[in-house]
Amino acid sequence: MDVSKYTDIFVAESQEHLDNLNKNLLLLEKNPDNKSVLNEIFRSAHTLKGMAATMGLERMAELTHEMETVLTLLKEGKIAVKQDIIDLLLSCLDDLNAMIRGFVNEGKEPSIAQGLIDALRKLSEGGSDSSQEQTKSSDLEFNEYELSVLKASKESNYKSYHIIIELAEGTVMKSARAFMVFRCLEDFGQIIKCIPPVQDLEEEKFDNSFEIFLITMDDAEKIATNLNNISEVRVASITEVNIDKSLSAVSAAKNNNKDDSKVENSIISSKALHLKTVRVDIDRLDDMMNLVGELVINKTRLEQIASGYRMSELEEAIEQMGRLTTDLQSLVMKVRMVPIRQVFDRFPRMVRDISHSLQKNVELVIEGEQTELDRTVIDEIGEPLVHLIRNALDHGIEPPDERVAVDKPKTALLRLAARQEGNNVIIEVEDDGRGMDIDEIRKQAINKGFIDPREMEHLDDKAVLNIIFEQGFSTNNTVNDISGRGIGMDVVKSKIESLNGTIDIETEKGKGTKVIINLPLTLAIIQALLVKVGEEQYAIPLHSIDETTFLIPEQIKMVQNHEVFLLRDMVLPLIRCSRLLEVPTADKKNSEEFVVVVHKGAQRLGLVVDELVGQQEIVIKPLGNLLAGIPGIAGATILGNGQVATILDVNSLF
Amino acid sequence: MKQEAGTYRLERRQVVHFTIGSENYGLEVEQVQEIIRPLPVTRVPFAPAFIEGVINLRGSIIPVIKLDDLLGRQLSENNGYSRVIIAHFQEITVGLKVDSVKGVVYLNIDIDDPILKQAQIKTRYLSGIGKLNEQLILLLDLASLLEDVKLNKQEEKC
Numbered sequence: 001m002d003v004s005k006y007t008d009i010f011v012a013e014s015q016e017h018l019d020n021l022n023k024n025l026l027l028l029e030k031n032p033d034n035k036s037v038l039n040e041i042f043r044s045a046h047t048l049k050g051m052a053a054t055m056g057l058e059r060m061a062e063l064t065h066e067m068e069t070v071l072t073l074l075k076e077g078k079i080a081v082k083q084d085i086i087d088l089l090l091s092c093l094d095d096l097n098a099m100i101r102g103f104v105n106e107g108k109e110p111s112i113a114q115g116l117i118d119a120l121r122k123l124s125e126g127g128s129d130s131s132q133e134q135t136k137s138s139d140l141e142f143n144e145y146e147l148s149v150l151k152a153s154k155e156s157n158y159k160s161y162h163i164i165i166e167l168a169e170g171t172v173m174k175s176a177r178a179f180m181v182f183r184c185l186e187d188f189g190q191i192i193k194c195i196p197p198v199q200d201l202e203e204e205k206f207d208n209s210f211e212i213f214l215i216t217m218d219d220a221e222k223i224a225t226n227l228n229n230i231s232e233v234r235v236a237s238i239t240e241v242n243i244d245k246s247l248s249a250v251s252a253a254k255n256n257n258k259d260d261s262k263v264e265n266s267i268i269s270s271k272a273l274h275l276k277t278v279r280v281d282i283d284r285l286d287d288m289m290n291l292v293g294e295l296v297i298n299k300t301r302l303e304q305i306a307s308g309y310r311m312s313e314l315e316e317a318i319e320q321m322g323r324l325t326t327d328l329q330s331l332v333m334k335v336r337m338v339p340i341r342q343v344f345d346r347f348p349r350m351v352r353d354i355s356h357s358l359q360k361n362v363e364l365v366i367e368g369e370q371t372e373l374d375r376t377v378i379d380e381i382g383e384p385l386v387h388l389i390r391n392a393l394d395h396g397i398e399p400p401d402e403r404v405a406v407d408k409p410k411t412a413l414l415r416l417a418a419r420q421e422g423n424n425v426i427i428e429v430e431d432d433g434r435g436m437d438i439d440e441i442r443k444q445a446i447n448k449g450f451i452d453p454r455e456m457e458h459l460d461d462k463a464v465l466n467i468i469f470e471q472g473f474s475t476n477n478t479v480n481d482i483s484g485r486g487i488g489m490d491v492v493k494s495k496i497e498s499l500n501g502t503i504d505i506e507t508e509k510g511k512g513t514k515v516i517i518n519l520p521l522t523l524a525i526i527q528a529l530l531v532k533v534g535e536e537q538y539a540i541p542l543h544s545i546d547e548t549t550f551l552i553p554e555q556i557k558m559v560q561n562h563e564v565f566l567l568r569d570m571v572l573p574l575i576r577c578s579r580l581l582e583v584p585t586a587d588k589k590n591s592e593e594f595v596v597v598v599h600k601g602a603q604r605l606g607l608v609v610d611e612l613v614g615q616q617e618i619v620i621k622p623l624g625n626l627l628a629g630i631p632g633i634a635g636a637t638i639l640g641n642g643q644v645a646t647i648l649d650v651n652s653l654f
Numbered sequence: 655m656k657q658e659a660g661t662y663r664l665e666r667r668q669v670v671h672f673t674i675g676s677e678n679y680g681l682e683v684e685q686v687q688e689i690i691r692p693l694p695v696t697r698v699p700f701a702p703a704f705i706e707g708v709i710n711l712r713g714s715i716i717p718v719i720k721l722d723d724l725l726g727r728q729l730s731e732n733n734g735y736s737r738v739i740i741a742h743f744q745e746i747t748v749g750l751k752v753d754s755v756k757g758v759v760y761l762n763i764d765i766d767d768p769i770l771k772q773a774q775i776k777t778r779y780l781s782g783i784g785k786l787n788e789q790l791i792l793l794l795d796l797a798s799l800l801e802d803v804k805l806n807k808q809e810e811k812c
Contacts, residue, residue: 636715644709
């Protein structure tokens with residue numbers, strides 16, 4: 001079978017399962033007795049095995065198979081959940097990841113897992129001596145549905161039997177015999193469970209015996225006689241099931257798990273989420289977004305046309321359509337939204353590994369992982385966050401003894417939080433480590449020639465903090481494999497800015513550091529202020545505008561041959577858009593001009609325009625391959641009248 | 655379809671025949687997406703010199719090239735026949751303003767014609783020459799044209 005066309009699905013789904021495994025293994029590490037987490041882990045591993053086998057990835061199937069064996073032993077309590085087992089399983093995940101990547105890149109799986117397979121085998125052989133004998137009794141577990149059936153049947157005086165069937169040695173058509181047993185038993189009553197599952201029986205995936213649970217009015221002897229009449233079939237044992245015992249066992253287990261109910265709930269809810277989702281190609285979503293964008297433009301156009309006619313019927317219809325368009329638009333936006341959990345999920349593992357290797361005790365607290373962001377933003381935000389977390393672990397958080405020496409709890413706290421504020425999402429990375437030493441940054445900045453000592457005197461602390469975003473700046477004198485190479489913060493900053501976001505740092509020496517990232521919810525449709533320069537219209541993204549005001553000529557002063565504008569206690573450098581954009585002005589000097597105050601981080605400046613047209617929702621359109629990457633222009637948009645207006649890239653003006 | 659005719663190398667091509675000023679030009683049909691009436695052009699600040707601006711073609715933003723400047727020609731005053739040819743080459747779609755579009759014709763194109771080399775025109779953007787009745791039609795080389803427009807952009811960037 002040609003399975004290559006399933007590669008994409010395989011990769012996406014296996015990635016999901018690996019993430020799931022990762023998350024749950026870490027949970028298991030914290031609550032070793034939590035059966036439901038273990039079950040979830042088992043399920044994911046099992047699914048992975050099946051998928052790998054389907055795709056013909058034998059190594060991967062083998063590795064997951066061995067993982068499954070170990071997990072079974074854990075599940076049955078044959079071996080205890082220990083640190084080294086978790087470590088081993090986690091490194092299996094790394095290898096699985098590498099295998100999948102290898103498969104995607106080279107079309108075949110790399111064979112790298114032998115060491116792990118051996119280790120897993122050793123582990124399972126050590127624990128499995130007793131396992132085979134116990135299998136028979138240990139599987140007397142019912143799920144809730146089965147239990148409720150058992151309970152109900154008991155209440156209406158039915159009996160439940162546990163029947164063990166043995167087939168004669170050398171039976172050829174085992175599945176056919178099993179089928180005959182089922183047929184025979186169905187005459188007596190209802191089969192509620194069989195071990196192994198029916199599917200395995202059909203595929204002859206069992207040794208010579210299997211077990212059946214039957215609810216019936218008849219007595220055991222009659223059933224046994226009938227079954228023994230089938231050739232090559234023998235009833236090994238037939239016992240009545242003690243429902244009360246099973247019931248109490250289950251409820252006891254339930255009580256045990258009460259502490260973990262939160263964990264369980266989250267697992268159940270994530271499962272529910274899986275069932276209700278449909279995979280959609282991201283390109284289709286983009287197309288949909290484009291079409292809705294068109295619709296928005298046309299709606300605006302219709303509104304403009306209608307305003308010239310004063311027909312209440314037409315206006316009503318257009319108003320109704322406007323509402324629908326707005327609903328549709330917000331719906332499409334929501335469809336593109338993905339919870340930031342996707343990104344956050346990989347951090348517990350990363351923090352664990354890094355803090356182990358640095359021998360620091362760190363507790364990671366994640367908040368607001370259900371906060372949603374546009375798909376495009378989600379794809380980009382992971383990398384900067386990794387940088388920030390590494391920085392916090394490496395530079396920010398002190399080693400345990402140093403923390404104890406300054407009366408801090410031995411275990412450091414690393415907080416990763418996301419929340420929505422209006423049309424923005426705020427992500428914070430906060431540690432309670434040593435904080436940044438502003439004086440040290442000043443010293444380093446001067447030493448490394450980033451800034452002139454005289455200039456430095458004029459800089460306030462906030463401006464000094466911004467130096468760490470400069471390329472090549474690092475206060476850490478030692479370079480290690482985690483951070484300190486002096487790349488990072490500048491990459492982080494440019495990435496965030498390319499997403500139309502901002503980044504700020506708050507720090508206090510000895511107390512900790514907090515990095516605050518502010519991102520727009522989406523990149524495709526934004527609120528913008530339309531302005532006129534000469535006869536041309538431009539759009540300025542609203543998120544970078546502070547305020548607008550009249551240009552009062554008396555408040556313009558000259559500083560070093562540059563115009564500045566005095567606004568309250570601010571001194572704003574002025575940029576005349578007509579000159580900047582080389583607008584061919586008709587030279588009718590308007591008496592009134594306006595200043596649009598824009599910001600980038602803490603910096604502000606004033607853009608001089610001729611007219612403020614108004615605030616409008618605009619759809620950002622790319623300028624195409626020929627014009628892509630022009631500095632100063634962020635794209636274009638189509639206005640209600642069908643005209644094109646260019647969008648100013650405010651960040652590039654500073 | 656190639657034919658050997660004397661020392662000339664002739665190729666038969668289907669081209670869109672258009673005029674700029676008094677000159678006749680052709681563009682291969684494969685490179686033409688559509689022909690539209692002129693739309694309002696929005697100037698793009700900081701754009702390369704040979705970009706006139708952008709137009710809104712049914713929701714897509716398409717740059718319009720100053721073809722007349724590139725070819726050293728002058729578009730005549732608006733005569734009511736002027737059109738914009740929407741052409742595409744590889745991943746790039748552009749608009750080309752022309753004085754009029756005459757139609758689609760089959761031409762025997764000579765790609766080594768000595769007239770082409772002698773003519774007092776920029777030959778860089780022409781890939782061949784063909785005769786239609788008694789008219790000479792110059793075949794545009796869209797690839798090198800777009801390349802120059804792009805190069806200009808890079809120069810400006812530096």
